[in-house]
Amino acid sequence: MTRPVFRFAPSPNGELHLGHAYSALLNARLARETGGRLLLRIEDIDIGRCTPEFEEAIYRDLAWLGIEWEEPVRRQSEHFADYAEALHRLIDAGLAYPSFMSRGEARAMIVEAEANGREWPRDPDGAPLFPTAERGLSSRERRTQIDEGEPFAWRLDIDAALAHASTPILWDEQGSGPTGESGRVTADPAAWGDVVIARKEVPTSYHLAVVVDDALQGVTHVVRGRDLFHATAVQRLLQELLGLSAPVYLHHDLVLGDDGRKLSKSRKDTGLAALRTAGLTPTDVTRMVGL
Template identity: 60%
Template sequence: MTRSFPKQAFRFAPSSNGFLHLGHACSAALNFELAQASGGRMLLRIEDIDLERCRPEFEQAIYDDLGWLGLAWEEPVRRQSRHFPDYAATLERLRAQGLAYPCFCSRGEIMAAVAGRPDWPRDPDGSPLYPGLCKHLSPMERTRRLASGRAAALRLDMKAALAHLARQGGPELDWLEQGVGGTRRVRATPALWGDPVIARRDIKTSYHIAVVTDDAAQGVTDVVRGADLFMATHLHRLLQALLDLPEPVYRHHALLCDASGQKLSKSLRAKSLRAWRQEGLSPEAARRRLSVEVMVPP
């Protein structure tokens, strides 16, 4: 679907499961500057579907840190934890099209199924593609397991999804990628992800479902995010096409790295903006450190 929004809209969507670091600030500042340059909207979204790890104090710290940097955004802020019904409706649309199925497998069972097969294909995140253990269960068996209380994730049936698009006879699945190297169309190859989880057993949605639902609901026209999410766009474009959602323009920027070359990460305890502030770093100095080269992956 072509874009139909009256103004460009950019968004910064951090998770409230830790303090922001300079890499987050870089992405937020880039979105803010692009929104200002285009006369568009700057949106803030709190990705807090993981109710166990996300905490109110981290959410408040996000507002404090971004305000300290001099960034501003539209109100109200969209908090994903308030929109589980929206994600359930999105998932129901895929179920109704026969494009999703319940999966009862644990991670250990999947690893055991592919053990001893070093050539087994892996997804862009490095996990083995799902071997289809639950894909061909009969409707009666699926119902029996669910009725017994077995927890199930929900997976997208990639083969059925691609066949569904082929029957519709639409244009080639791709996206517009912008960057310092120019603008180009990138062909989407979502089959790289196999049959991905689109609703977790414990959360009943996934990052992929939430992000395409939210972008459409908020009228996001330009998705500017880190290069580590470039490969996820292959799957996001498929979901957008299946759900008849608008197609944003994408821009995947380079990641800030530490002295060892590792990308800044909460899991690796990257120094937080809060720590920089406590040490006396000024907003002006922080902004000077946020220059970024936008990467256009090969």
């Protein structure tokens, strides 16, 4: 019988806080209770914001919590070739296209459309969907702009992708979504529109890297915060398009701040290093997150 494989996958772009502690401790507990394995993955594709110092802090904080993980640790920045191979499969299948429109240009188009009475669609987070005008660019137009050095992002053509994939797209949910969804969940990737799957200078995005990593590492259980519940739809679509196995998902409750908002690295909320300096113990942290 195959042992369950869990993973904790932080980004080294800030200090870990109580929310990360909850997720890491829960993954470790579930791995221990099921006789499974626990992997640590460093999601550092954002090379502009991720630093070695924050990565070292992750190891230090997790060790302080008493969490043990298997070696070697997979660092995404060392595996761009894996993501590039998956990206080119999508491009070759006609499921991705280069988008040269800047965010400012997109905002201007959306503002103009709404001013003219058009109701612009929005994603599950409430953000306007990116315009799809560039789907229709010819191969020659695309090549000219690329050769001229125009910045661009590779976007998934959601309509073509859904036509290519088998439907319905489902996933097994052992936790629950924001409105109580659990069990066998039907994914709705169209709600996100033409998402970015790579950029000119980096051959991947979060969505693409995470599904490639989970497949290559044999991850069977993805345990993470409920804020990523709806994003699972895009990842399940990519798994279908690339022929990758789908893990079981468990989206857990978020640890919220005193103001009711989810904790944030940028706000330096309840950082583990600060709590340790203040004299708290790993037992204190485990109690604070409800485990």
